[in-house]
Amino acid sequence: MKKTDLSGLVAFVAIAKERSFRRAAARLGVTPPTLSHTMRELEAQVGIRLLNRTTRNVSTTEAGEHLLAKLAPAFTDIDTALEGLNGFRDQPQGLVRINAPRTAIELVLVPHLGRLARDYPGITLEIVAEEGFANIVEQGFDAGIRLGEDLHNDMRAVRVTPDLRFAIVATPEYFQRYGRPEHPEDLLNHRCIGWRKIASGELHKWHFKKGDQMLSVTVNSPLVLDDARLMLQAALTHAGIAFAIEQEVREHLAAGRLEQVMAEWCAPFPGFYLYYPNRRNHSVALSTVINVVRYPSQTGHDEE
Structure with missing residues (x-):
């Protein structure tokens, strides 16, 4: 040839x-x-x-x-x-492709985009938003970001957020009309905004923990979505009760657009991790991105 x-x-x-x-x-x-x-x-x-x-x-x-x-x-x-050859350059160069849900992109990557652009102009960062768990090897990604509880054992992982908590929220108008649930099982009598897992097609159960008590509730869901941002937007239109990561709803809670219930039942859980194939050689550009976005207090999965 x-x-x-x-x-x-x-x-x-x-x-x-x-x-x-x-x-x-x-x-x-x-x-x-x-x-x-x-x-x-x-x-x-x-x-x-x-x-x-x-x-x-x-x-x-x-x-x-x-x-x-x-x-x-x-x-x-x-x-x-x-x-x-990157070892002979003053700055790392190359393409880094990351797959992550929109929530993780907003919490983990967006705050660091300015620094990456300023300090590492040779790195091209391509971010693809996908809610389902991605097979990053088959799909040609260098790394992915998912919750710690969802990681596969054959991946190396670096913590990129602290522990997180879910918040159960709805508008004041919704609670005035339908009342405020005080126990997870009360949700069975409410209009909840469900989340359909893209990868498995399974309707997500809402998990609760209070002290030694743990409950998983298949809520009543007249509205089912597959995107966390859409769930929040639907809640803001008085469509029902939604669950969301606390950081995503803080401004809405402070402004009175949403109200939180059953906070005592929402225990912290492992936050987001950046994961990548468990192999010795990976690019200097990827290593640089990892060092920029890693959470300073490391626990759980860690690659180094």
């Missing part, structure tokens, strides 16, 4: 990992039509179809899966070798 075919192999690996021409094109900084043309040329040169394409999905053929298995380690070695 000619030297110019390397660009075709790069294109193939990106498409195979992203399972999408659009996402792969964005990752490589080219247009989808250009990427499609490059892929067609590669398949013509090797004389075999490497990808199955439909209007909705892209997947590797058996031959494509075989080629990807051979190429992926080599490309990882190339990336590692190039990353090693």
Whole structure:
């Protein structure tokens, strides 16, 4: 094969990992039509179809899966070798892709974006908001952020928030009309805003703890959403009772737009962690981002 075919192999690996021409094109900084043309040329040169394409999905053929298995380690070695050049630079450089729910993005990443832009201009940070638990390896992310209780054992993790607490909230108008629940089981007689877990499709149970008492309640949910921000917005329209992380509702509570109930039943729980594959070599750019966003008092999972 000619030297110019390397660009075709790069294109193939990106498409195979992203399972999408659009996402792969964005990752490589080219247009989808250009990427499609490059892929067609590669398949013509090797004389075999490497990808199955439909209007909705892209997947590797058996031959494509075989080629990807051979190429992926080599490309990882190339990336590692190039990353090693960062030691000769004054500033870290490179792309860091992070997958996180919107709540974590707002609490963990947004407060540090200014410092990262100012102190590390060579780092390109790509943040993708996703509520479900992401397989960061399969989806081509360098790291993800999720609650500590949701982490997989095969990942390394760094704490990025203190312990958090949920708040059970609704508008004063709602409580005036329907009354204020005093016990978790009272929620069975209220209109609650439910949360559907994207990954499993399961309707989330509301968990409570008071001293030695622990309760899980499947609340009455005439309205079910899959996004924490939408749940809060719905609560502000008097649609029902919602649960939210306390930091997200403090301003609404202080302004009187929302009121909190059963605070004594809402115990602290492990906060957010940044997690990434459990391997020895990761980029200097990722290490830099980790050091910037890590919570100063480390407990629980920790990579170092």
